[in-house]
Amino acid sequence: MKKVRGGYDIRLAGRPSRTIQQIVPPQRLLLPRRTRRFLFGQACVEEGARVKAGDVLARDGKNFDLPLVAPMGGTVSWTAQADHAVLGELEPPACEEQATPVHAPSGGETAAKRRQLVDLGAWAFVEDAYSGKLPDPQGTPAAVIVSTLRLEPYQARGDVQMMESLLGFIRGLEHLQSLLEYQPIYLLFPNVRSEFAQQVRQQLRGHAWIKLVEVPLLYPHDNMLLCARRLGFRRDQIVWTLGPDAVLAVDAALTHGRSVSSRVISLGGPGVKVPVHLRVTFGHPLEELTAGRLEESECRVINGGALNGYDATAAGQLGVDIECQGLTIVPENVERELLGWTRPGLDRRSYSNSYLSALRGSFDERMTTAMRGERRPCISCSFCEEVCPTGVMPHLIHKLLYADRLEDVERSRVDLCMDCGLCAFVCPSKIELREDMHEARRRIETELHAAEEH
Ligand code: SF4
Ligand code: SF4
Incomplete structure (x- = not known):
C-alpha cells in the first residue's frame, strides 16, 4: 500500500449536524433526466400515463439500459418541464413493509442478481474508480472498494447514511461478496476512534473477507481513484466503488427486491440557516427544499460539495437527481470585494496561516461566491x-x-x-x-x- 501524501483539513462553516430530518413529501416530483453520469433519454411511458412506485419511466441506452424509476405513484408528464420527468397527482407513499417486493434472486444466481441490481436502479450508485463511469454489471472487477466516509465539505456524511441501517449496510456488503468470485472488498474507514466506528467494527467481526483500510480525515483521501491507486490497482483494471448509500441500495434490491426512492442528502453551506441532513424523495423540487431555510434571498444552489459541485440552477436542474449527495448553499456576492486581499482577514483562513485569523485559533470560515481580491x-x-x-x-x-x-x-x-x-x-x-x-x-x-x- 502506497504512502499517504498531501490532503488538507478544510474548515468551512455550515457543516450539517448528524441528525436526519424527515420532510413532508412534495405535491409533485421533478426528476432530472440528465445527471452527472446519465441521460435517461428513452421514455418508457406515454405523456399522461399513470404509474406506480417502482415503474420504469425512462432508460439510459448508453448505460446498460439503466432505468429511471418512479419513486412514487403518479401521473407522468414529459412536457411540463424541459429535461425532467414530472410526476403529479402523487399517491401517498406506501410503507416499505407494504410495498410489494419483486422476487429477489437467491443462491448462486450471480448473473440474475447483477441484472436485478440494474433493473431496480441500484446499479446507478456504482462507479468505476478510474473512469468514474458505470461499470459493466456482468463484468469482472479486480476489487470492490466501499467507502464509509465523505470528506468534501457539504456532502452527506457517510456515517450519517450508515447510521440509519447498519444491519442493512452489513447485509449489502454480504450481497456484494456473493456477486464476486475471489476478488477482495476493501472498506475505507476513518483512522480515528469513535463510538460509531467501534460499533461498525463490532458488526464486521466474522467478516474476514472485508479488508479494512484506514484513511486520514483529510480531503481528498476518501477519493476512490486515489484509494484504488494506493491499493496498487492499475488504470486498465476495473474497480467497483460504492458509498454507504450504494451498499444500502444493493441491500434493498437483493434482500427486499425493491428500488430505492429516496436518499439522505445534506443541505449545508453558509447560506443555510440550520445545516441539516434530510431524507428526500428523488425529484423533490429544489425550490421547496430550500424554501424558508436560506439566510439570504440571493444564494447559489450547488449540487454536490464545495469543491466539486456544480451550479444546479445554471444547469437547469429543478429537482433532486438520483446522484445528488448534497446541496451546498452559498450566498451570492454580486459585487467583488474590492482589494479584498489588502484586508487583514480576521474572518478567513488560509493554508499558509498568514491572515490575522491565525491569532483566532480554530474556527470555520464562511464561504461566499466572492473572489475576495484580484x-x-x-x-x-x-x-x-x-x-x-x-x-x-x-x-x-x-x-x-x-x-x-x-x-x-x-x-x-x-x-x-x-x-x-x-x-x-x-x-x-x-x-x-x-x-x-x-x-x-x-x-x-x-x-x-x-x-x-x-
Ligand atoms: S486537482 Fe489535481 S493537481 Fe490539483 S490537488 Fe487535486 S490531484 Fe493535485
Ligand atoms: S501561488 Fe503558485 S505555487 Fe502558490 S499555490 Fe498558487 S500556483 Fe501554487
Missing part, C-alpha cells in the same frame, strides 16, 4: 504542490501551459491529477489550477496526440 501571478509558494495527494506540481503545469510547452506538461504527469480541486482551493493567488489541469489534459489529447497521429 487574481495574481503565481508567487511560487508551493502550497498547491504540498496539498496535492498525487504528487503533481500544479504550479509547474500552470507555467508550462502558459508558455505553450505541451510536451513538458505531459512529462510533468498531469495525467495523475484526479480532479479534487484542492490545489485551486489553497492557492493564495486564486489561480484556477483545476481548470488548468483540465485544459492541459484536453490539449495534450487534441493537439499533441492528434498531431502525432497525422
Whole structure:
C-alpha cells in the first residue's frame, strides 16, 4: 500500500449536524433526466400515463439500459418541464413493509442478481474508480472498494447514511461478496476512534473477507481513484466503488427486491440557516427544499460539495437527481470585494496561516461566491504542490501551459491529477489550477496526440 501524501483539513462553516430530518413529501416530483453520469433519454411511458412506485419511466441506452424509476405513484408528464420527468397527482407513499417486493434472486444466481441490481436502479450508485463511469454489471472487477466516509465539505456524511441501517449496510456488503468470485472488498474507514466506528467494527467481526483500510480525515483521501491507486490497482483494471448509500441500495434490491426512492442528502453551506441532513424523495423540487431555510434571498444552489459541485440552477436542474449527495448553499456576492486581499482577514483562513485569523485559533470560515481580491501571478509558494495527494506540481503545469510547452506538461504527469480541486482551493493567488489541469489534459489529447497521429 502506497504512502499517504498531501490532503488538507478544510474548515468551512455550515457543516450539517448528524441528525436526519424527515420532510413532508412534495405535491409533485421533478426528476432530472440528465445527471452527472446519465441521460435517461428513452421514455418508457406515454405523456399522461399513470404509474406506480417502482415503474420504469425512462432508460439510459448508453448505460446498460439503466432505468429511471418512479419513486412514487403518479401521473407522468414529459412536457411540463424541459429535461425532467414530472410526476403529479402523487399517491401517498406506501410503507416499505407494504410495498410489494419483486422476487429477489437467491443462491448462486450471480448473473440474475447483477441484472436485478440494474433493473431496480441500484446499479446507478456504482462507479468505476478510474473512469468514474458505470461499470459493466456482468463484468469482472479486480476489487470492490466501499467507502464509509465523505470528506468534501457539504456532502452527506457517510456515517450519517450508515447510521440509519447498519444491519442493512452489513447485509449489502454480504450481497456484494456473493456477486464476486475471489476478488477482495476493501472498506475505507476513518483512522480515528469513535463510538460509531467501534460499533461498525463490532458488526464486521466474522467478516474476514472485508479488508479494512484506514484513511486520514483529510480531503481528498476518501477519493476512490486515489484509494484504488494506493491499493496498487492499475488504470486498465476495473474497480467497483460504492458509498454507504450504494451498499444500502444493493441491500434493498437483493434482500427486499425493491428500488430505492429516496436518499439522505445534506443541505449545508453558509447560506443555510440550520445545516441539516434530510431524507428526500428523488425529484423533490429544489425550490421547496430550500424554501424558508436560506439566510439570504440571493444564494447559489450547488449540487454536490464545495469543491466539486456544480451550479444546479445554471444547469437547469429543478429537482433532486438520483446522484445528488448534497446541496451546498452559498450566498451570492454580486459585487467583488474590492482589494479584498489588502484586508487583514480576521474572518478567513488560509493554508499558509498568514491572515490575522491565525491569532483566532480554530474556527470555520464562511464561504461566499466572492473572489475576495484580484487574481495574481503565481508567487511560487508551493502550497498547491504540498496539498496535492498525487504528487503533481500544479504550479509547474500552470507555467508550462502558459508558455505553450505541451510536451513538458505531459512529462510533468498531469495525467495523475484526479480532479479534487484542492490545489485551486489553497492557492493564495486564486489561480484556477483545476481548470488548468483540465485544459492541459484536453490539449495534450487534441493537439499533441492528434498531431502525432497525422
Ligand atoms: S493537481 Fe489535481 S490531484 Fe493535485 S490537488 Fe490539483 S486537482 Fe487535486
Ligand atoms: S499555490 Fe498558487 S501561488 Fe502558490 S505555487 Fe501554487 S500556483 Fe503558485
